[in-house]
Amino acid sequence: LTGLYCSGCGMTRAALILLKLDFYQAFRYNAFSVVILPILFLYFYGEVYAWCFKTKNFIANKIPMMFWVVVIVLMLIYGVIRNIPCFSFLAPTYVG
Numbered sequence: 654l655t656g657l658y659c660s661g662c663g664m665t666r667a668a669l670i671l672l673k674l675d676f677y678q679a680f681r682y683n684a685f686s687v688v689i690l691p692i693l694f695l696y697f698y699g700e701v702y703a704w705c706f707k708t709k710n711f712i713a714n715k716i717p718m719m720f721w722v723v724v725i726v727l728m729l730i731y732g733v734i735r736n737i738p739c740f741s742f743l744a745p746t747y748v749g
Contacts, residue, residue: 658732658745661683662683662744663683663745666683666745667680667683671687678748681746681748682745685727685728692724696710696712696713699711
């Protein structure tokens with residue numbers, strides 16, 4: 654709509670290409686997601702485990718709230734930086 658790249662642009666493509674273990678292409682789609690998706694996967698794994706076995710999320714207790722604040726701030730900064738022309742390499746790109 655605006656022509657600008659948000660923090661999540663290319664994140665789904667990066668997640669799908671990570672399933673094929675193509676880390677370079679995933680990084681080219683969305684560098685931030687390559688870093689954050691494994692952490693989110695572990696967190697949601699803990700949630701599913703807790704739901705299935707009626708226990709507490711063993712991972713959520715180990716991640717402080719400040720971590721999530723830092724992740725959100727970094728995501729916002731990443732969204733701004735990837736739209737600056739000198740950082741155009743952060744735009745979602747297909748490497749054939």
